[in-house]
Amino acid sequence: MSTESGVPVVADDVRSLDAKESVPVDLERWSLLASRSAESEGGVGELTLTFVDEAEIAELNAEHMGKTGPTDVLSFPMDDDWVPGVPTLLGDIVICPEVAATQFTDHAGTFDDEIGLLVVHGVLHVLGHDHADPAEATLMRGRELALLRAHHWHGHEPAGFRQTHD
Template structure:
């Protein structure tokens, strides 16, 4: 699996931790080991440009996902075909504001957003209440399991 983490934001993060989280999520979702994923951290100016261009909404946002091969999760004992999953783009400045409101660290917020972005790449959405319930429960389980493993 090729997971590339590029930090162009100026915000200090441990890129290896983001790669480890992405690897964990993709493994848990039974994604083929030869799948490629990119995680980028950008400043508010870049995120604003992307948000306007792709979502037609003003200002920066916390995370954007850009799927490529429209891969979907596999099941236990069965993985997806290999391919290019896509890009997750994070904005640490927006995440930092959200982290204060949520009562946790900016890194924890960024890890949450990374998980959220990967799930979007795998076809999950939260437009409808049932979809939101499923996606957010899965996102929570994946992140808490990863963080628990990291703490030991």
């Protein structure tokens, strides 16, 4: 079960919801990354960032994606016709820190970089990016790196960082 935590943070309205997880997350830090990433891409409006446990994300994955089991991140765009710079309901991003904790060594390299990548990845999906074909994947990965460099690392990515799983 998720419960609301705190007051909306920048980008008009970024709310973090926190599950009673076995893996703690810094809600303010990740809300700020989501907000800054959305703003950098021209997204202005309401964006909800939710952290849930494996059972809840598995349920959402089955209900919305038709897939079995937990996943790391799900994104739910609200308005497909959003216009950069115009306030709107951007959407919801749901992240499972427990899944992130099991995969970060084979993916982003550190737990913090994994969560950062999942937040940015989710924001980009909400704003209409996808990775269904190679050209889209290249574009999306380029935006992920640019946003992580600007708002997470404040410089170049660390050695060992990967955007794709080993």
